Amino acid sequence: MGRAPCCEKIGLKKGRWTTEEDQLLTKYIKANGEGSWRSLPKKAGLLRCGKSCRLRWINYLKEDLKRGNISIEEEETILKLRATFGNRWSLMAGHLPGRTDNEIKNYWNSHLSKKVRVEKSEKHTSEPERRKISSPRKAAKKKITRKAMSKNGGQQVDEVLAKKGKEEGGGKEAGGEEEELNAGVVSLEEIEKSVDWDLEMASRITEEWGEVSQWELESERDAFEGFGVFKDVDLWGNWALSDL
DNA sequence: AAACTGTGCAACCGCTCGGAC
DNA sequence: CGTCCGAGCGGTTGCACAGTT
Structure with missing residues:
Protein backbone atom coordinates (compact mmCIF):
# COMPACT_ATOMS: atom_id res chain seq x y z
CA MET A 1 0.00 0.00 0.00
CA GLY A 2 1.45 3.31 -1.01
CA ARG A 3 1.52 6.23 1.24
CA ALA A 4 -1.60 8.34 1.31
CA PRO A 5 -1.23 11.67 -0.43
CA CYS A 6 -1.04 14.74 1.80
CA CYS A 7 -4.42 15.76 0.52
CA GLU A 8 -7.14 14.72 -1.87
CA LYS A 9 -5.99 16.66 -4.89
CA ILE A 10 -9.12 16.32 -6.94
CA GLY A 11 -11.29 19.41 -6.80
CA LEU A 12 -8.78 21.43 -4.86
CA LYS A 13 -7.65 24.86 -5.93
CA LYS A 14 -4.08 25.55 -6.90
CA GLY A 15 -2.18 28.69 -7.75
CA ARG A 16 -2.48 32.18 -6.37
CA TRP A 17 -4.51 32.81 -3.26
CA THR A 18 -7.41 35.24 -3.40
CA THR A 19 -8.20 37.85 -0.75
CA GLU A 20 -11.27 35.86 0.26
CA GLU A 21 -9.19 32.74 0.84
CA ASP A 22 -6.67 34.72 2.85
CA GLN A 23 -9.45 36.10 5.00
CA LEU A 24 -10.93 32.67 5.59
CA LEU A 25 -7.58 31.22 6.58
CA THR A 26 -6.64 34.14 8.83
CA LYS A 27 -10.02 34.11 10.52
CA TYR A 28 -9.86 30.39 11.18
CA ILE A 29 -6.32 30.41 12.56
CA LYS A 30 -7.03 33.40 14.79
CA ALA A 31 -10.00 31.56 16.23
CA ASN A 32 -8.49 28.08 16.45
CA GLY A 33 -4.73 28.50 16.34
CA GLU A 34 -2.17 26.92 14.02
CA GLY A 35 -1.71 23.21 13.51
CA SER A 36 -3.74 20.26 12.23
CA TRP A 37 -3.06 21.48 8.74
CA ARG A 38 -4.50 18.42 7.12
CA SER A 39 -7.95 18.99 8.49
CA LEU A 40 -7.76 22.77 8.57
CA PRO A 41 -8.91 23.50 4.99
CA LYS A 42 -12.14 21.62 5.42
CA LYS A 43 -12.89 23.24 8.76
CA ALA A 44 -12.00 26.69 7.43
CA GLY A 45 -14.09 26.22 4.32
CA LEU A 46 -11.15 26.30 1.95
CA LEU A 47 -10.70 24.23 -1.17
CA ARG A 48 -6.99 23.99 -0.60
CA CYS A 49 -4.45 21.40 0.43
CA GLY A 50 -3.32 21.61 4.05
CA LYS A 51 0.23 22.08 2.93
CA SER A 52 -0.80 25.02 0.81
CA CYS A 53 -2.60 26.60 3.77
CA ARG A 54 0.39 26.14 6.01
CA LEU A 55 2.72 27.74 3.48
CA ARG A 56 0.38 30.66 2.89
CA TRP A 57 0.03 31.32 6.59
CA ILE A 58 3.71 31.00 7.46
CA ASN A 59 5.00 33.00 4.51
CA TYR A 60 2.41 35.72 4.05
CA LEU A 61 -0.40 35.95 6.57
CA LYS A 62 1.35 35.76 9.92
CA GLU A 63 1.33 39.12 11.64
CA ASP A 64 4.99 39.53 12.54
CA LEU A 65 6.31 39.27 8.98
CA LYS A 66 8.29 42.16 7.51
CA ARG A 67 7.74 41.64 3.77
CA GLY A 68 10.01 43.09 1.07
CA ASN A 69 12.98 45.45 1.12
CA ILE A 70 15.76 43.39 2.59
CA SER A 71 18.12 45.86 4.23
CA ILE A 72 21.89 45.98 3.75
CA GLU A 73 22.28 44.66 7.28
CA GLU A 74 19.94 41.78 6.59
CA GLU A 75 21.76 41.05 3.35
CA GLU A 76 25.07 40.87 5.17
CA THR A 77 23.51 38.63 7.77
CA ILE A 78 22.19 36.32 5.05
CA LEU A 79 25.64 36.10 3.47
CA LYS A 80 27.21 35.22 6.79
CA LEU A 81 24.48 32.76 7.68
CA ARG A 82 24.74 31.00 4.36
CA ALA A 83 28.48 30.67 4.76
CA THR A 84 27.81 29.08 8.13
CA PHE A 85 24.71 26.99 7.49
CA GLY A 86 24.73 26.33 3.75
CA ASN A 87 21.24 26.03 2.29
CA ARG A 88 19.53 25.55 5.63
CA TRP A 89 17.00 28.27 4.94
CA SER A 90 14.76 27.62 7.90
CA LEU A 91 17.75 27.78 10.22
CA MET A 92 18.71 31.08 8.64
CA ALA A 93 15.18 32.37 8.99
CA GLY A 94 15.45 31.76 12.71
CA HIS A 95 18.22 34.33 12.83
CA LEU A 96 16.30 36.94 10.83
CA PRO A 97 13.19 38.02 12.71
CA GLY A 98 10.23 38.66 10.44
CA ARG A 99 11.77 36.87 7.48
CA THR A 100 10.70 33.46 6.24
CA ASP A 101 12.78 30.62 4.87
CA ASN A 102 11.08 31.01 1.50
CA GLU A 103 11.85 34.70 1.37
CA ILE A 104 15.49 34.20 2.27
CA LYS A 105 15.81 31.36 -0.23
CA ASN A 106 14.25 33.46 -3.00
CA TYR A 107 16.41 36.43 -2.14
CA TRP A 108 19.51 34.30 -2.22
CA ASN A 109 18.59 32.65 -5.51
CA SER A 110 17.60 35.80 -7.33
CA HIS A 111 19.98 38.37 -5.86
CA LEU A 112 22.80 37.17 -3.70
CA SER A 113 23.89 34.04 -5.56
CA LYS A 114 24.44 36.12 -8.69
CA LYS A 115 26.18 38.84 -6.76
CA VAL A 116 28.50 36.36 -5.10
CA ARG A 117 29.15 34.63 -8.42
CA VAL A 118 30.02 37.90 -10.13
CA GLU A 119 32.34 38.94 -7.33
CA LYS A 120 33.93 35.53 -7.36
CA SER A 121 34.43 35.50 -11.13
CA GLU A 122 35.96 38.96 -10.94
CA LYS A 123 38.47 37.47 -8.57
CA HIS A 124 39.31 34.77 -11.10
CA THR A 125 39.14 36.51 -14.44
CA SER A 126 42.14 34.55 -15.64
CA GLU A 127 40.14 31.34 -15.48
CA PRO A 128 37.05 31.99 -17.58
CA GLU A 129 36.49 28.56 -19.07
CA ARG A 130 37.04 26.51 -15.96
CA ARG A 131 33.69 26.33 -14.38
CA LYS A 132 31.73 23.91 -16.45
CA ILE A 133 29.39 23.17 -13.63
CA SER A 134 26.16 21.47 -14.59
CA SER A 135 22.72 22.70 -13.59
CA GLY A 170 31.04 1.98 -5.33
CA GLY A 171 28.22 1.31 -7.77
CA LYS A 172 27.36 4.42 -9.68
CA GLU A 173 23.88 4.68 -11.08
CA ALA A 174 23.62 3.59 -14.63
CA GLY A 175 22.29 5.66 -17.48
CA GLY A 176 23.05 8.51 -19.78
CA GLU A 177 22.74 11.12 -17.11
CA GLU A 178 25.59 9.69 -15.11
CA GLU A 179 27.73 9.79 -18.18
C1' DA B 1 2.49 48.87 -30.24
C1' DA B 2 3.61 44.19 -30.38
C1' DA B 3 6.71 40.53 -29.61
C1' DC B 4 10.24 38.78 -27.12
C1' DT B 5 13.27 38.12 -23.09
C1' DG B 6 14.63 38.37 -18.37
C1' DT B 7 13.63 38.61 -13.53
C1' DG B 8 11.44 38.02 -9.11
C1' DC B 9 8.60 35.71 -6.27
C1' DA B 10 4.57 32.88 -4.83
C1' DA B 11 3.40 28.40 -4.71
C1' DC B 12 3.96 23.51 -5.54
C1' DC B 13 6.32 18.99 -5.22
C1' DG B 14 8.80 15.36 -3.34
C1' DC B 15 11.43 13.91 0.28
C1' DT B 16 12.70 13.41 5.21
C1' DC B 17 11.92 13.62 10.04
C1' DG B 18 9.91 12.43 14.25
C1' DG B 19 6.13 11.15 17.13
C1' DA B 20 2.29 8.01 17.91
C1' DC B 21 0.70 3.59 17.82
C1' DC C 1 10.80 -2.66 16.04
C1' DG C 2 8.17 -1.44 12.15
C1' DT C 3 4.60 1.29 10.08
C1' DC C 4 1.83 5.21 9.47
C1' DC C 5 1.01 9.95 9.16
C1' DG C 6 1.34 14.94 10.04
C1' DA C 7 4.54 18.45 9.68
C1' DG C 8 8.47 20.71 7.90
C1' DC C 9 12.18 21.58 4.61
C1' DG C 10 14.66 22.60 0.35
C1' DG C 11 14.49 22.45 -4.61
C1' DT C 12 11.99 23.66 -8.47
C1' DT C 13 8.39 25.52 -11.35
C1' DG C 14 5.45 28.72 -13.47
C1' DC C 15 3.31 33.05 -13.78
C1' DA C 16 3.14 38.06 -13.70
C1' DC C 17 5.40 41.93 -14.70
C1' DA C 18 9.21 44.95 -16.33
C1' DG C 19 12.50 45.92 -19.65
C1' DT C 20 14.23 45.60 -24.31
C1' DT C 21 14.11 45.13 -29.24
Missing part, protein backbone atom coordinates in the same frame (compact mmCIF):
# COMPACT_ATOMS: atom_id res chain seq x y z
CA PRO A 136 21.84 23.10 -9.92
CA ARG A 137 19.21 20.42 -10.33
CA LYS A 138 21.87 17.89 -11.26
CA ALA A 139 24.19 19.08 -8.55
CA ALA A 140 21.44 18.73 -5.97
CA LYS A 141 21.06 15.08 -6.85
CA LYS A 142 24.56 14.38 -5.67
CA LYS A 143 24.36 16.34 -2.47
CA ILE A 144 24.48 14.63 0.86
CA THR A 145 20.96 14.41 2.21
CA ARG A 146 19.53 16.55 4.96
CA LYS A 147 19.42 13.48 7.12
CA ALA A 148 23.13 12.99 6.66
CA MET A 149 23.71 16.68 7.23
CA SER A 150 21.95 16.69 10.56
CA LYS A 151 23.47 13.45 11.69
CA ASN A 152 26.95 14.50 10.68
CA GLY A 153 26.75 18.15 11.54
CA GLY A 154 30.05 19.20 13.07
CA GLN A 155 31.67 15.83 12.54
CA GLN A 156 34.95 15.12 10.85
CA VAL A 157 35.22 15.27 7.10
CA ASP A 158 36.59 11.75 7.04
CA GLU A 159 33.47 10.36 8.66
CA VAL A 160 31.29 12.17 6.21
CA LEU A 161 33.31 10.98 3.28
CA ALA A 162 33.30 7.43 4.56
CA LYS A 163 29.55 7.54 4.89
CA LYS A 164 29.21 9.00 1.44
CA GLY A 165 31.39 6.26 0.01
CA LYS A 166 29.33 3.60 1.75
CA GLU A 167 26.06 5.03 0.52
CA GLU A 168 27.27 5.09 -3.03
CA GLY A 169 28.53 1.55 -2.53
CA GLU A 180 26.76 13.37 -18.70
CA LEU A 181 27.49 14.16 -15.10
CA ASN A 182 30.97 12.73 -15.34
CA ALA A 183 31.71 14.56 -18.53
CA GLY A 184 34.54 17.00 -18.14
CA VAL A 185 36.38 15.01 -15.50
CA VAL A 186 39.38 17.02 -14.50
CA SER A 187 42.69 16.20 -12.92
CA LEU A 188 43.48 17.21 -9.37
CA GLU A 189 46.00 19.73 -10.65
CA GLU A 190 43.40 21.33 -12.87
CA ILE A 191 40.95 21.52 -10.01
CA GLU A 192 43.56 23.15 -7.83
CA LYS A 193 44.37 25.65 -10.54
CA SER A 194 40.85 26.42 -11.62
CA VAL A 195 38.94 26.89 -8.40
CA ASP A 196 40.02 28.23 -5.08
CA TRP A 197 39.62 24.93 -3.34
CA ASP A 198 41.86 23.74 -0.62
CA LEU A 199 44.15 21.17 -2.23
CA GLU A 200 44.00 18.88 0.76
CA MET A 201 40.22 18.68 0.64
CA ALA A 202 40.15 18.08 -3.09
CA SER A 203 42.79 15.43 -2.67
CA ARG A 204 40.86 13.65 0.06
CA ILE A 205 37.69 13.60 -1.96
CA THR A 206 39.39 12.33 -5.09
CA GLU A 207 41.19 9.66 -3.04
CA GLU A 208 37.89 8.55 -1.63
CA TRP A 209 35.85 8.51 -4.80
CA GLY A 210 38.46 8.07 -7.49
CA GLU A 211 37.90 10.43 -10.39
CA VAL A 212 35.36 13.12 -9.83
CA SER A 213 34.11 15.91 -11.98
CA GLN A 214 34.48 19.51 -11.01
CA TRP A 215 30.79 19.98 -10.38
CA GLU A 216 30.80 17.08 -7.93
CA LEU A 217 33.51 18.76 -5.94
CA GLU A 218 31.64 22.06 -6.01
CA SER A 219 28.51 20.28 -4.94
CA GLU A 220 30.24 18.62 -2.04
CA ARG A 221 31.78 21.88 -0.99
CA ASP A 222 28.32 23.37 -0.82
CA ALA A 223 27.14 20.50 1.31
CA PHE A 224 30.11 20.63 3.64
CA GLU A 225 29.70 24.34 4.19
CA GLY A 226 26.98 23.55 6.66
CA PHE A 227 29.00 21.02 8.65
CA GLY A 228 31.30 23.44 10.37
CA VAL A 229 34.35 21.70 8.94
CA PHE A 230 35.70 24.92 7.52
CA LYS A 231 37.60 27.23 9.71
CA ASP A 232 36.82 30.09 7.39
CA VAL A 233 34.38 30.75 4.59
CA ASP A 234 34.54 34.18 3.07
CA LEU A 235 31.96 36.28 1.25
CA TRP A 236 32.72 34.60 -2.05
CA GLY A 237 32.43 31.11 -0.66
CA ASN A 238 36.15 30.47 -0.53
CA TRP A 239 36.99 28.20 2.34
CA ALA A 240 39.68 26.56 4.34
CA LEU A 241 39.54 23.39 6.41
CA SER A 242 39.26 23.42 10.17
CA ASP A 243 42.03 21.77 12.10
CA LEU A 244 40.60 18.29 12.15
Whole structure:
Protein backbone atom coordinates (compact mmCIF):
# COMPACT_ATOMS: atom_id res chain seq x y z
CA MET A 1 0.00 0.00 0.00
CA GLY A 2 1.45 3.31 -1.01
CA ARG A 3 1.52 6.23 1.24
CA ALA A 4 -1.60 8.34 1.31
CA PRO A 5 -1.23 11.67 -0.43
CA CYS A 6 -1.04 14.74 1.80
CA CYS A 7 -4.42 15.76 0.52
CA GLU A 8 -7.14 14.72 -1.87
CA LYS A 9 -5.99 16.66 -4.89
CA ILE A 10 -9.12 16.32 -6.94
CA GLY A 11 -11.29 19.41 -6.80
CA LEU A 12 -8.78 21.43 -4.86
CA LYS A 13 -7.65 24.86 -5.93
CA LYS A 14 -4.08 25.55 -6.90
CA GLY A 15 -2.18 28.69 -7.75
CA ARG A 16 -2.48 32.18 -6.37
CA TRP A 17 -4.51 32.81 -3.26
CA THR A 18 -7.41 35.24 -3.40
CA THR A 19 -8.20 37.85 -0.75
CA GLU A 20 -11.27 35.86 0.26
CA GLU A 21 -9.19 32.74 0.84
CA ASP A 22 -6.67 34.72 2.85
CA GLN A 23 -9.45 36.10 5.00
CA LEU A 24 -10.93 32.67 5.59
CA LEU A 25 -7.58 31.22 6.58
CA THR A 26 -6.64 34.14 8.83
CA LYS A 27 -10.02 34.11 10.52
CA TYR A 28 -9.86 30.39 11.18
CA ILE A 29 -6.32 30.41 12.56
CA LYS A 30 -7.03 33.40 14.79
CA ALA A 31 -10.00 31.56 16.23
CA ASN A 32 -8.49 28.08 16.45
CA GLY A 33 -4.73 28.50 16.34
CA GLU A 34 -2.17 26.92 14.02
CA GLY A 35 -1.71 23.21 13.51
CA SER A 36 -3.74 20.26 12.23
CA TRP A 37 -3.06 21.48 8.74
CA ARG A 38 -4.50 18.42 7.12
CA SER A 39 -7.95 18.99 8.49
CA LEU A 40 -7.76 22.77 8.57
CA PRO A 41 -8.91 23.50 4.99
CA LYS A 42 -12.14 21.62 5.42
CA LYS A 43 -12.89 23.24 8.76
CA ALA A 44 -12.00 26.69 7.43
CA GLY A 45 -14.09 26.22 4.32
CA LEU A 46 -11.15 26.30 1.95
CA LEU A 47 -10.70 24.23 -1.17
CA ARG A 48 -6.99 23.99 -0.60
CA CYS A 49 -4.45 21.40 0.43
CA GLY A 50 -3.32 21.61 4.05
CA LYS A 51 0.23 22.08 2.93
CA SER A 52 -0.80 25.02 0.81
CA CYS A 53 -2.60 26.60 3.77
CA ARG A 54 0.39 26.14 6.01
CA LEU A 55 2.72 27.74 3.48
CA ARG A 56 0.38 30.66 2.89
CA TRP A 57 0.03 31.32 6.59
CA ILE A 58 3.71 31.00 7.46
CA ASN A 59 5.00 33.00 4.51
CA TYR A 60 2.41 35.72 4.05
CA LEU A 61 -0.40 35.95 6.57
CA LYS A 62 1.35 35.76 9.92
CA GLU A 63 1.33 39.12 11.64
CA ASP A 64 4.99 39.53 12.54
CA LEU A 65 6.31 39.27 8.98
CA LYS A 66 8.29 42.16 7.51
CA ARG A 67 7.74 41.64 3.77
CA GLY A 68 10.01 43.09 1.07
CA ASN A 69 12.98 45.45 1.12
CA ILE A 70 15.76 43.39 2.59
CA SER A 71 18.12 45.86 4.23
CA ILE A 72 21.89 45.98 3.75
CA GLU A 73 22.28 44.66 7.28
CA GLU A 74 19.94 41.78 6.59
CA GLU A 75 21.76 41.05 3.35
CA GLU A 76 25.07 40.87 5.17
CA THR A 77 23.51 38.63 7.77
CA ILE A 78 22.19 36.32 5.05
CA LEU A 79 25.64 36.10 3.47
CA LYS A 80 27.21 35.22 6.79
CA LEU A 81 24.48 32.76 7.68
CA ARG A 82 24.74 31.00 4.36
CA ALA A 83 28.48 30.67 4.76
CA THR A 84 27.81 29.08 8.13
CA PHE A 85 24.71 26.99 7.49
CA GLY A 86 24.73 26.33 3.75
CA ASN A 87 21.24 26.03 2.29
CA ARG A 88 19.53 25.55 5.63
CA TRP A 89 17.00 28.27 4.94
CA SER A 90 14.76 27.62 7.90
CA LEU A 91 17.75 27.78 10.22
CA MET A 92 18.71 31.08 8.64
CA ALA A 93 15.18 32.37 8.99
CA GLY A 94 15.45 31.76 12.71
CA HIS A 95 18.22 34.33 12.83
CA LEU A 96 16.30 36.94 10.83
CA PRO A 97 13.19 38.02 12.71
CA GLY A 98 10.23 38.66 10.44
CA ARG A 99 11.77 36.87 7.48
CA THR A 100 10.70 33.46 6.24
CA ASP A 101 12.78 30.62 4.87
CA ASN A 102 11.08 31.01 1.50
CA GLU A 103 11.85 34.70 1.37
CA ILE A 104 15.49 34.20 2.27
CA LYS A 105 15.81 31.36 -0.23
CA ASN A 106 14.25 33.46 -3.00
CA TYR A 107 16.41 36.43 -2.14
CA TRP A 108 19.51 34.30 -2.22
CA ASN A 109 18.59 32.65 -5.51
CA SER A 110 17.60 35.80 -7.33
CA HIS A 111 19.98 38.37 -5.86
CA LEU A 112 22.80 37.17 -3.70
CA SER A 113 23.89 34.04 -5.56
CA LYS A 114 24.44 36.12 -8.69
CA LYS A 115 26.18 38.84 -6.76
CA VAL A 116 28.50 36.36 -5.10
CA ARG A 117 29.15 34.63 -8.42
CA VAL A 118 30.02 37.90 -10.13
CA GLU A 119 32.34 38.94 -7.33
CA LYS A 120 33.93 35.53 -7.36
CA SER A 121 34.43 35.50 -11.13
CA GLU A 122 35.96 38.96 -10.94
CA LYS A 123 38.47 37.47 -8.57
CA HIS A 124 39.31 34.77 -11.10
CA THR A 125 39.14 36.51 -14.44
CA SER A 126 42.14 34.55 -15.64
CA GLU A 127 40.14 31.34 -15.48
CA PRO A 128 37.05 31.99 -17.58
CA GLU A 129 36.49 28.56 -19.07
CA ARG A 130 37.04 26.51 -15.96
CA ARG A 131 33.69 26.33 -14.38
CA LYS A 132 31.73 23.91 -16.45
CA ILE A 133 29.39 23.17 -13.63
CA SER A 134 26.16 21.47 -14.59
CA SER A 135 22.72 22.70 -13.59
CA PRO A 136 21.84 23.10 -9.92
CA ARG A 137 19.21 20.42 -10.33
CA LYS A 138 21.87 17.89 -11.26
CA ALA A 139 24.19 19.08 -8.55
CA ALA A 140 21.44 18.73 -5.97
CA LYS A 141 21.06 15.08 -6.85
CA LYS A 142 24.56 14.38 -5.67
CA LYS A 143 24.36 16.34 -2.47
CA ILE A 144 24.48 14.63 0.86
CA THR A 145 20.96 14.41 2.21
CA ARG A 146 19.53 16.55 4.96
CA LYS A 147 19.42 13.48 7.12
CA ALA A 148 23.13 12.99 6.66
CA MET A 149 23.71 16.68 7.23
CA SER A 150 21.95 16.69 10.56
CA LYS A 151 23.47 13.45 11.69
CA ASN A 152 26.95 14.50 10.68
CA GLY A 153 26.75 18.15 11.54
CA GLY A 154 30.05 19.20 13.07
CA GLN A 155 31.67 15.83 12.54
CA GLN A 156 34.95 15.12 10.85
CA VAL A 157 35.22 15.27 7.10
CA ASP A 158 36.59 11.75 7.04
CA GLU A 159 33.47 10.36 8.66
CA VAL A 160 31.29 12.17 6.21
CA LEU A 161 33.31 10.98 3.28
CA ALA A 162 33.30 7.43 4.56
CA LYS A 163 29.55 7.54 4.89
CA LYS A 164 29.21 9.00 1.44
CA GLY A 165 31.39 6.26 0.01
CA LYS A 166 29.33 3.60 1.75
CA GLU A 167 26.06 5.03 0.52
CA GLU A 168 27.27 5.09 -3.03
CA GLY A 169 28.53 1.55 -2.53
CA GLY A 170 31.04 1.98 -5.33
CA GLY A 171 28.22 1.31 -7.77
CA LYS A 172 27.36 4.42 -9.68
CA GLU A 173 23.88 4.68 -11.08
CA ALA A 174 23.62 3.59 -14.63
CA GLY A 175 22.29 5.66 -17.48
CA GLY A 176 23.05 8.51 -19.78
CA GLU A 177 22.74 11.12 -17.11
CA GLU A 178 25.59 9.69 -15.11
CA GLU A 179 27.73 9.79 -18.18
CA GLU A 180 26.76 13.37 -18.70
CA LEU A 181 27.49 14.16 -15.10
CA ASN A 182 30.97 12.73 -15.34
CA ALA A 183 31.71 14.56 -18.53
CA GLY A 184 34.54 17.00 -18.14
CA VAL A 185 36.38 15.01 -15.50
CA VAL A 186 39.38 17.02 -14.50
CA SER A 187 42.69 16.20 -12.92
CA LEU A 188 43.48 17.21 -9.37
CA GLU A 189 46.00 19.73 -10.65
CA GLU A 190 43.40 21.33 -12.87
CA ILE A 191 40.95 21.52 -10.01
CA GLU A 192 43.56 23.15 -7.83
CA LYS A 193 44.37 25.65 -10.54
CA SER A 194 40.85 26.42 -11.62
CA VAL A 195 38.94 26.89 -8.40
CA ASP A 196 40.02 28.23 -5.08
CA TRP A 197 39.62 24.93 -3.34
CA ASP A 198 41.86 23.74 -0.62
CA LEU A 199 44.15 21.17 -2.23
CA GLU A 200 44.00 18.88 0.76
CA MET A 201 40.22 18.68 0.64
CA ALA A 202 40.15 18.08 -3.09
CA SER A 203 42.79 15.43 -2.67
CA ARG A 204 40.86 13.65 0.06
CA ILE A 205 37.69 13.60 -1.96
CA THR A 206 39.39 12.33 -5.09
CA GLU A 207 41.19 9.66 -3.04
CA GLU A 208 37.89 8.55 -1.63
CA TRP A 209 35.85 8.51 -4.80
CA GLY A 210 38.46 8.07 -7.49
CA GLU A 211 37.90 10.43 -10.39
CA VAL A 212 35.36 13.12 -9.83
CA SER A 213 34.11 15.91 -11.98
CA GLN A 214 34.48 19.51 -11.01
CA TRP A 215 30.79 19.98 -10.38
CA GLU A 216 30.80 17.08 -7.93
CA LEU A 217 33.51 18.76 -5.94
CA GLU A 218 31.64 22.06 -6.01
CA SER A 219 28.51 20.28 -4.94
CA GLU A 220 30.24 18.62 -2.04
CA ARG A 221 31.78 21.88 -0.99
CA ASP A 222 28.32 23.37 -0.82
CA ALA A 223 27.14 20.50 1.31
CA PHE A 224 30.11 20.63 3.64
CA GLU A 225 29.70 24.34 4.19
CA GLY A 226 26.98 23.55 6.66
CA PHE A 227 29.00 21.02 8.65
CA GLY A 228 31.30 23.44 10.37
CA VAL A 229 34.35 21.70 8.94
CA PHE A 230 35.70 24.92 7.52
CA LYS A 231 37.60 27.23 9.71
CA ASP A 232 36.82 30.09 7.39
CA VAL A 233 34.38 30.75 4.59
CA ASP A 234 34.54 34.18 3.07
CA LEU A 235 31.96 36.28 1.25
CA TRP A 236 32.72 34.60 -2.05
CA GLY A 237 32.43 31.11 -0.66
CA ASN A 238 36.15 30.47 -0.53
CA TRP A 239 36.99 28.20 2.34
CA ALA A 240 39.68 26.56 4.34
CA LEU A 241 39.54 23.39 6.41
CA SER A 242 39.26 23.42 10.17
CA ASP A 243 42.03 21.77 12.10
CA LEU A 244 40.60 18.29 12.15
C1' DA B 1 2.49 48.87 -30.24
C1' DA B 2 3.61 44.19 -30.38
C1' DA B 3 6.71 40.53 -29.61
C1' DC B 4 10.24 38.78 -27.12
C1' DT B 5 13.27 38.12 -23.09
C1' DG B 6 14.63 38.37 -18.37
C1' DT B 7 13.63 38.61 -13.53
C1' DG B 8 11.44 38.02 -9.11
C1' DC B 9 8.60 35.71 -6.27
C1' DA B 10 4.57 32.88 -4.83
C1' DA B 11 3.40 28.40 -4.71
C1' DC B 12 3.96 23.51 -5.54
C1' DC B 13 6.32 18.99 -5.22
C1' DG B 14 8.80 15.36 -3.34
C1' DC B 15 11.43 13.91 0.28
C1' DT B 16 12.70 13.41 5.21
C1' DC B 17 11.92 13.62 10.04
C1' DG B 18 9.91 12.43 14.25
C1' DG B 19 6.13 11.15 17.13
C1' DA B 20 2.29 8.01 17.91
C1' DC B 21 0.70 3.59 17.82
C1' DC C 1 10.80 -2.66 16.04
C1' DG C 2 8.17 -1.44 12.15
C1' DT C 3 4.60 1.29 10.08
C1' DC C 4 1.83 5.21 9.47
C1' DC C 5 1.01 9.95 9.16
C1' DG C 6 1.34 14.94 10.04
C1' DA C 7 4.54 18.45 9.68
C1' DG C 8 8.47 20.71 7.90
C1' DC C 9 12.18 21.58 4.61
C1' DG C 10 14.66 22.60 0.35
C1' DG C 11 14.49 22.45 -4.61
C1' DT C 12 11.99 23.66 -8.47
C1' DT C 13 8.39 25.52 -11.35
C1' DG C 14 5.45 28.72 -13.47
C1' DC C 15 3.31 33.05 -13.78
C1' DA C 16 3.14 38.06 -13.70
C1' DC C 17 5.40 41.93 -14.70
C1' DA C 18 9.21 44.95 -16.33
C1' DG C 19 12.50 45.92 -19.65
C1' DT C 20 14.23 45.60 -24.31
C1' DT C 21 14.11 45.13 -29.24
